Amino acid sequence: MYKNNKTLLTLTAAVALASLSGVALADYPERDIRVIVPWGAGGGTDGIVRKLTTIAEESLDVSMYAENIEGGVSATGIGQLMSSRPDGYTIGALTYDSLVTVPWQAMLPSYDMDKLKLIARVTSEPDAIVVDADSDYQTIHDLIEAAKENPGEIRVAIQNLGGRVHLAILQFQELTGTEFRIVSYPGGAAPQKEAILSDEVDVALTSLGDFSNLLEDGTVRGLVEFSDTQNPTYPDVPTTAEEGIDLQIGSFIVFAAPADTPEETINALESAYKTAYDSDEFQEWVANVGVTPNWLGTDEVTAWADETAESLFSEMDALVEAGVMSK
Amino acid sequence: MNNVERFRRSSVLFPAFLLILTTIYLAEALSIRSQFGGDTLVGPRFMPILMAFIMYAALIVVTVGEWRKEAEAATGGSLLRPLLIVVATGIYIALFRPLGYVPATLGFVVALFLIFDFEKHRPAFFIFYVIAVTALFYGLFAGIFGVRLPPVLGGF
Amino acid sequence: METFVSFLGGFEALLSWEVLGFMIAGFLIGTFFGAMPGLTSVLAIALLLPITYTIDVVPALVMCASIFMAGMYSGSITATTINIPGAPSSMMTAVEGNALMLKGQGANALGHAALGSMIGGSIGALLLMAFMPIAGELALLIRTPGKFSLVLFALVVIIIVDKGAIAKGIVATTLGIMLATVGIDVLQPIPRFEFGTELLVEGIGLMPVVIGAFAVSELLVQAQNWNLSLESTLKRAKGLKIRRRDFIPPWSEIREVGLFTYIKSAFIGYAIGILPGAGGSMAAFVAYADAKRSSKKPEEYGNGSREGIAAAESANNSMCGGAFVPMLMFGIPGDPTTAIVLGVLVINGLQPGPRLIEQQADLIAPMFASLFVSALILIPLTLFLFGPYFIRIVSISRGLLYSAIAVVALVGSYVATYSIFQMFLALLFGVLAFFLRKHNYSVVAMLLGFILGPDLEQYLRRSLSFNDGNPIVFLTSMDSLAFLALTIVFAYLILRKKPKLDAIP
Numbered sequence: 001m002y003k004n005n006k007t008l009l010t011l012t013a014a015v016a017l018a019s020l021s022g023v024a025l026a027d028y029p030e031r032d033i034r035v036i037v038p039w040g041a042g043g044g045t046d047g048i049v050r051k052l053t054t055i056a057e058e059s060l061d062v063s064m065y066a067e068n069i070e071g072g073v074s075a076t077g078i079g080q081l082m083s084s085r086p087d088g089y090t091i092g093a094l095t096y097d098s099l100v101t102v103p104w105q106a107m108l109p110s111y112d113m114d115k116l117k118l119i120a121r122v123t124s125e126p127d128a129i130v131v132d133a134d135s136d137y138q139t140i141h142d143l144i145e146a147a148k149e150n151p152g153e154i155r156v157a158i159q160n161l162g163g164r165v166h167l168a169i170l171q172f173q174e175l176t177g178t179e180f181r182i183v184s185y186p187g188g189a190a191p192q193k194e195a196i197l198s199d200e201v202d203v204a205l206t207s208l209g210d211f212s213n214l215l216e217d218g219t220v221r222g223l224v225e226f227s228d229t230q231n232p233t234y235p236d237v238p239t240t241a242e243e244g245i246d247l248q249i250g251s252f253i254v255f256a257a258p259a260d261t262p263e264e265t266i267n268a269l270e271s272a273y274k275t276a277y278d279s280d281e282f283q284e285w286v287a288n289v290g291v292t293p294n295w296l297g298t299d300e301v302t303a304w305a306d307e308t309a310e311s312l313f314s315e316m317d318a319l320v321e322a323g324v325m326s327k
Numbered sequence: 328m329n330n331v332e333r334f335r336r337s338s339v340l341f342p343a344f345l346l347i348l349t350t351i352y353l354a355e356a357l358s359i360r361s362q363f364g365g366d367t368l369v370g371p372r373f374m375p376i377l378m379a380f381i382m383y384a385a386l387i388v389v390t391v392g393e394w395r396k397e398a399e400a401a402t403g404g405s406l407l408r409p410l411l412i413v414v415a416t417g418i419y420i421a422l423f424r425p426l427g428y429v430p431a432t433l434g435f436v437v438a439l440f441l442i443f444d445f446e447k448h449r450p451a452f453f454i455f456y457v458i459a460v461t462a463l464f465y466g467l468f469a470g471i472f473g474v475r476l477p478p479v480l481g482g483f
Numbered sequence: 484m485e486t487f488v489s490f491l492g493g494f495e496a497l498l499s500w501e502v503l504g505f506m507i508a509g510f511l512i513g514t515f516f517g518a519m520p521g522l523t524s525v526l527a528i529a530l531l532l533p534i535t536y537t538i539d540v541v542p543a544l545v546m547c548a549s550i551f552m553a554g555m556y557s558g559s560i561t562a563t564t565i566n567i568p569g570a571p572s573s574m575m576t577a578v579e580g581n582a583l584m585l586k587g588q589g590a591n592a593l594g595h596a597a598l599g600s601m602i603g604g605s606i607g608a609l610l611l612m613a614f615m616p617i618a619g620e621l622a623l624l625i626r627t628p629g630k631f632s633l634v635l636f637a638l639v640v641i642i643i644v645d646k647g648a649i650a651k652g653i654v655a656t657t658l659g660i661m662l663a664t665v666g667i668d669v670l671q672p673i674p675r676f677e678f679g680t681e682l683l684v685e686g687i688g689l690m691p692v693v694i695g696a697f698a699v700s701e702l703l704v705q706a707q708n709w710n711l712s713l714e715s716t717l718k719r720a721k722g723l724k725i726r727r728r729d730f731i732p733p734w735s736e737i738r739e740v741g742l743f744t745y746i747k748s749a750f751i752g753y754a755i756g757i758l759p760g761a762g763g764s765m766a767a768f769v770a771y772a773d774a775k776r777s778s779k780k781p782e783e784y785g786n787g788s789r790e791g792i793a794a795a796e797s798a799n800n801s802m803c804g805g806a807f808v809p810m811l812m813f814g815i816p817g818d819p820t821t822a823i824v825l826g827v828l829v830i831n832g833l834q835p836g837p838r839l840i841e842q843q844a845d846l847i848a849p850m851f852a853s854l855f856v857s858a859l860i861l862i863p864l865t866l867f868l869f870g871p872y873f874i875r876i877v878s879i880s881r882g883l884l885y886s887a888i889a890v891v892a893l894v895g896s897y898v899a900t901y902s903i904f905q906m907f908l909a910l911l912f913g914v915l916a917f918f919l920r921k922h923n924y925s926v927v928a929m930l931l932g933f934i935l936g937p938d939l940e941q942y943l944r945r946s947l948s949f950n951d952g953n954p955i956v957f958l959t960s961m962d963s964l965a966f967l968a969l970t971i972v973f974a975y976l977i978l979r980k981k982p983k984l985d986a987i988p
Contacts, residue, residue, distance in 0.1 A: 034475075040822060041529050047829045054536050065533055069901065071685045073672055080901070105672050108681050155949070161363055162672040183948060184670045186941070190815045194759060197813055198623040213814045213834040288832050325363050341922050345654065352661060355676055362671050369947045371668040371675060374940040378661050385653035392650065408706035413914060416699075416893065420906045423897070432894075436886055442706070445882025460887050464894060474530075474898050 028088055028265050033057075033064045036084075036092035038077025041068045043188055044210060044291075048123060048253055049093045051285055055276035060268070073160065075102045075111060082115040086258040088265035091119065096164045096251040099305055100312045105162065113309075118301045119255040119270050122277055123286070124294035125207045126227035126250035127168050128237065129156075130220045135202045140224040140243055143203065147178035156180045157192045157204040162325070165205050167312070168226060168249045170319055172205075175245055196220060207251060208234050212290030226250060233290050252294070254301060270298050342390045349386065353379040411442045427479035428469075432461045486840060490612040493848025497856060502542050506853050509546035510861045513553030518561045518569040520698040520888060521895020523690070524554020525819045532823065540831040544850040547827060548803075551820045552604050552857040553865075555763055555800045559596035559792075563589060564876050567697045567888065571934065572763030572799040574927045575771045575791060577697070582787035589874050590729035591736075595789045596796045597866040598732060599745065603797030604858025606749035607756070607804025612851050615840070618805070619812035622757040627949075629962025630758070631942035634935050636970040637765050640772045641928050643977050645785075648923065655924045659932025660939070662687060669941040682904045690899040691909035692933055696926050698892035699913020702885055704920060709881075730870045732789075740793045744774055752798030756805020759817045760938060763799040768931060770798030776977050804854060811835050811847065824850075 035053055039045045050066050057064040069077035074097045081092035094116075102111055129140065137143045147154050158165040161184045169182055183201060185191035189210035195201045197219065204211070204220075208231065214220045215234065222237035226249050230239055240247050255273060257266060276282055277295055286293050296304055319325050356375035419435040426434075436457045440446065446453040468474045496502055516527040527550050535543035558573030563580030576596055583592035610618070625633070642652040665676040666686020677683035748770035755766040774794035775784045784791050806817035807824075814835040816822035825835065833839055839847065866873075876884070896909040916926050946963075950956045957963045 040819075041532060041826060043822070043826070047826050050532070050536070050826075051830055054533075063533075067901075068529065071688075071900075072667055076685045101672060107667075107672065107674060107684055110681060160672060161670050181949070183945060185945075186670060190759070193813055194623070194809070194815050195626075198626050200626045213836040216834065217836050217838060285832055289829055289834070326360070338922050341918055342654070345658070349661075352676070355678065359673070359675055362673055369944045369952055371671055371673060374943070375661065375664050375675070378657050378664075381653065382657045382661065385650050385657065388650040389654055404707050404710055406707060408709055409703040409917065412703060412706050412889075413910065416889070416910050417907075419893065420903060420910060423906065424903055428894075432890060436890065439886035439889055440882060443709070443882030443886060445880060445886070456883060460883070460890060463887075464890050467891075468894060468898060475901070476894070 028268055029060055029062045031089065032062055033060070033088070034090045035064055035066045036077050036081050036090065037066050037068050038070065038074035038092065038098065039068065039095070040070050045093065045095055045253060047289070048286075048291060052122060052273065052276050052282060055279055055282055056272045059272045059275050072107060073101055073163070074098045075108050078102070078116075079108055079111050081256065082111065082258065084258050086260035086262075088257065088261050088269070091255055091257045091269065094118075094254045094256050099254070099309050101163055103309070104313055104316055113305075115259050116256045117259050117261055117266060118305055119257060119266055119298055120273055121252055121254045121294065121296040121301050121304070122273065123291055124250060124252040124296075125209055125292045126225045126231070126239075126248065127165060127205060128208045128225040129172075129223045130196075130204050130206070130208070130211050130215070131223055132196050132199070132202045133219055133221045137203075137221075137223060140238070140245075143223060144176050144178055147176075147180055151179040152181055154180050154203060155183050155201040157183055157185050157195045157201040159188065159192065159206065160184065160186045164249065164251060167316065167319075168247070169205050170324060171247055171249070171315065172245070174322075175247055208237065209290040209292070215290070231292060233287055233292075254305065266298060336393070338393045338396075339390060342386045342393065346383070346386050346390070349379050349382045408442055412439070415439060415442065424477045425480075426477075428465065428476035429461060429479050431477075432464070433457060436460050486616065486844065487613045489844040490848045490851055492845060493850070493852035494856075496541060496845075496849035497545070497852050502545055502849060505538070505542040505546040506549045506857065507861070509549035509853075510553045510857050510865070513550035514557040514560075514865060516550075516569075517554030517557035519891060519895070520561060520567045520569060521694050521892040523570055524550050525823070526899065527554065528820060528823050532826070535827050536830060540827070540833070540846060541849050543827055543831075544824065544847065545853040547820070547824045548850045548853040549857040549861070551803050551824075552800060552854055553861070554820075555803055556597065556600040556604070556796070556858075556862050558799075559600065559796055560593065560873050561876075563592045563596060564873060565701070565884070565888070567701050570763070571693055571930060572767045572802075573795070574697075574764060574930065575767055575795040578785060578927070579788045579791040579795075582785070583789075584877075586787060588787070589877075590870065591732060592787070592789070592792060593866060593870060593873060594730040594732040595736070595740070595792045597730070597862050598737070599748070599793040599796030600800040601858055601862045602745045603749040603752055604800035604803060604862065605855055606746065606797075607753050607801030608851055608855035608858060609804075610750075610753045610801075611804035611807055611854070612848075615808050615812065616837075618753075618757045618808045622759075622809055625758060625962045626960065627942050628946040628956050628960040629966060630760070631939065631946055632957060632963040632966035632970070633758070633761070634939045634942065636966050636973070637769055638932065638935060638939065639970050640769065640973060640977075641925075641931050643974055644772045644775060645925065646978055648925075651924050652928050655919065655926070655928035656932035659929040659934075660936030662692070662929075663933045663936035664940070669937050670944060685902075685904075687908055688896075688900055688902075688905050689934065691896045691905040692912050692930065694892045694896045695909040695912025695914075696916040696930055698888055699909060700916035700920060700926065702889055702892075703913060703917040705881070705885055727867060727870065730866055736789055740790045744790055744793055745797050748774065748794040748797035749801040752801030753805040755798070756802035756817060757808040759809045759815050762818050762934070763802050764931060764934060766802040767795040767799040768927070770794040772973075776973065800858060807851075807854075811840060812837075 035049060037046050037049050053064045053066060069080055074095060078092060078094060078098045084090035103113060131137045156169055158169055173179060185195055189206045192204045192206055193214060196204055208215060208222055208225060211220055215222060222234055224243055225231055225237050225239050226247050227239045228241040228248055231237060356372050356379060359372040361370040415435060415438040419431055422431045440453060446456060469476045512527050513524045516522045517524045528547055554570060555572060558568050558570035559576040559580060562568035562573040562577035563584050566577050566581040568574050568577040580592040580596060638656055642656055643649055645652055665683055668675050674684045751770040752766040755761045771791050771794050774790050775781055778790055806821045809815040809817050810821040810825050816825050828835060893906055893909060897906050919926050946956050
């Protein structure tokens with residue numbers, strides 16, 4: 001009898017403990033959350049992620065710290081995110097390259113988007129063409145005409161070959177029937193800035209936000225933005241939709257967690273980041289640095305991401321077939 | 328000094344070893360394919376191939392020079408200790424994540440102390456210092472800087 | 484000159500206890516990180532980044548500046564005492580300083596290193612304040628072909644600076660360049676030399692190479708000579724009874740080095756600093772090589788040249804001032820530390836450019852003041868207060884010391900990338916560097932080849948792409964022509980002097 005009572009007691013205690021810990025588990029978060037940034041500290045992506053995260057951690061009441069894991073065009077950092085424990089204490093920030101370039105190039109066989117659950121998109125930043133203010137190009141059509149007159153002569157600064165910006169200029173050339181001399185400056189927008197300032201090139205392709213300080217002081221001029229909605233921070237720069245060019249492309253930042261992270265955790269993260277996104281502090285800051293906020297929540301972001309990736313894959317495949325690049 | 332002995336001198340074997348590495352490098356370099364346009368000179372294989380050839384030339388000069396040199400007195404002590412350190416370090420690295428920082432480092436420091444003959448005869452001090460070193464750097468990395476060190480028997 | 488005057492106002496900001504406190508805290512942290520093998524001042528700033536968001540922008544910038552200056556200086560501490568430079572920029576100081584240390588003159592060597600850092604850092608900070616706009620514009624005159632020739636100049640100098648062993652120099656430098664090609668190509672997103680593995684796609688990190696080449700290899704060298712170093716232990720013991728006075732270099736020695744050497748090296752460091760991408764190690768090396776070229780006592784180099792220490796340390800601390808120029812003027816970071824400082828500015832809503840410099844000088848001027856004060860006052864003060872403890876590092880029983888170094892170096896290489904593979908690479912490079920040293924190949928050359936190789940390749944391929952692969956571009960661009968001419972002049976001046984007797988040509 002005594003033994004049975006003891007067993008019963010133990011069982012009851014065990015069940016009680018289990019339910020308690022079940023309750024405890026529901027009390028996410030209990031400790032610090034790691035946010036993987038697959039780019040270098042001090043860069044554009046890093047800045048946005050850190051700013052938003054410092055505001056988000058206030059609603060979660062724990063410390064959220066950013067960890068820069070660079071390499072492989074973001075493959076290294078996101079690869080680590082994919083193999084992290086799905087307990088909600090590791091999340092990461094994906095960019096265009098993580099979603100498109102790395103999978104398409106098949107650089108890391110173990111890299112698989114199915115290993116991730118996307119939480120939300122926070123910014124989506126169209127690319128643009130900027131030119132030296134001293135140059136003669138006042139509108140995008142000036143540039144197109146000049147390019148047609150001198151095929152292969154006008155230098156355009158892009159970032160990595162095979163990356164998003166390169167893809168943009170290749171498509172632009174197809175659509176407008178032009179040919180530029182494409183010059184690659186890997187390492188973000190900073191070397192592109194240097195190239196324009198030192199007069200090595202007159203034209204660069206990247207987001208307006210990347211060049212915000214030069215746009216502000218008038219050293220460069222934006223000719224067109226690859227988007228269908230006017231950018232409120234730069235009202236003088238027309239969109240490609242306005243100018244009759246059917247091209248929209250840009251970078252974005254999407255937060256994600258490993259695939260099996262529990263739903264309540266994802267919801268908690270989504271609402272924390274949404275609150276941070278909506279805050280005055282973030283909205284003002286973002287307008288100041290020239291970045292475009294663009295929220296898409298958990299329900300919709302995965303479909304959007306798949307669609308975007310698919311369409312970009314088929315565009316890249318088309319370019320391979322046209323012989324412009326090889327895989 | 329006959330030729331075979333000359334060849335076996337480590338100062339000649341080392342550049343010879345580098346020559347083999349360079350050949351592997353060159354073979355691999357020739358299989359690099361550029362992704363964009365028919366770039367011949369400016370492609371991704373140009374620099375590696377150029378470096379390989381420069382390396383060959385320099386290595387030949389060095390090897391011939393070392394060959395011609397008269398025998399030098401052997402310098403330095405035995406290679407046993409360095410070898411033991413390399414082995415111990417290799418094991419440490421392999422076990423760093425699976426065992427976790429604390430057990431792996433304790434073991435590593437024990438091994439190093441033994442290799443360096445440190446406090447072998449005073450077991451109390453030995454144990455004290457092993458723990459002290461492990462704890463000191465744990466405090467530094469995990470404590471002060473909040474770095475994530477692999478947990479005990481954690482894996483990741 | 485107006486801007487210079489407005490920048491002087493920055494010193495006022497240092498008078499507040501809070502700002503002063505951050506400067507000193509930053510300096511101490513930077514000193515510690517810069518000295519420890521396995522840690523760098525860049526890591527320090529990156530780890531402190533969250534803190535910089537919670538405090539005001541002025542103390543945050545002041546702290547970043549003092550960490551930067553301290554890190555550049557403190558690499559010389561461990562370089563001199565245990566022959567393991569805390570940062571690649573102190574590689575040359577390790578060669579010369581440690582040689583002096585083994586002769587029992589460690590305190591003297593540390594004093595010269597501190598003096599060089601002090602003078603170079605102050606001059607760099609002053610040049611930053613006085614000439615930033617001009618320097619910025621000057622830097623823009625150098626474009627891709629010019630950058631290629633500059634890097635080529637540095638590499639050629641590395642190879643010929645030890646003219647008794649040019650072939651070995653070529654081997655070492657080329658080896659470094661080859662190792663740097665492993666990983667993703669500099670321009671295209673294709674992996675190279677990954678031999679079908681996934682691990683090598685991420686490439687070989689700089690930290691593991693530095694840690695392996697210096698810390699691990701030194702460990703192995705010491706282990707090999709374990710029973711033979713009784714003599715040097717005695718010599719070190721002699722240097723242990725030091726008084727604080729011993730750290731102050733005698734005036735006669737300073738005059739021998741020559742004020743001109745300090746100033747020239749500082750200018751070289753600043754000039755290299757204003758070019759984005761060139762770093763502290765290149766600055767230190769070029770200044771060192773030039774000091775050796777124009778030295779009246781070139782035979783001292785390699786055996787404990789105070790002149791060499793002065794040149795290298797003066798240049799790498801002066802580079803700190805220069806690195807801020809492109810970052811503040813154009814938003815183009817000159818090196819990893821200024822890249823992070825740029826991030827701090829942006830997070831606080833500040834945009835680099837003329838507007839920041841003219842209208843918000845009160846926010847950034849304290850940062851310059853911090854650079855200057857860190858160099859002029861904190862460096863000598865630190866040495867004076869802690870110098871004897873630095874020297875006493877070597878009085879720790881060797882077994883304990885090197886075991887501790889092994890742990891911190893390996894864990895340090897893990898922390899940089901959270902990668903076991905990079906730890907393993909550190910070991911591998913340690914073994915490689917061990918054999919390089921044993922057979923008299925320059926590890927410094929290999930490392931500089933590794934650091935500068937990717938830049939060389941990127942600039943080469945881009946310059947050639949301007950003109951359909953026609954290499955004439957290197958002669959038609961003025962900047963490139965200038966550096967190529969400089970290379971030839973330099974080579975002639977160095978090689979003209981009679982080489983050592985048993986030289987291999």
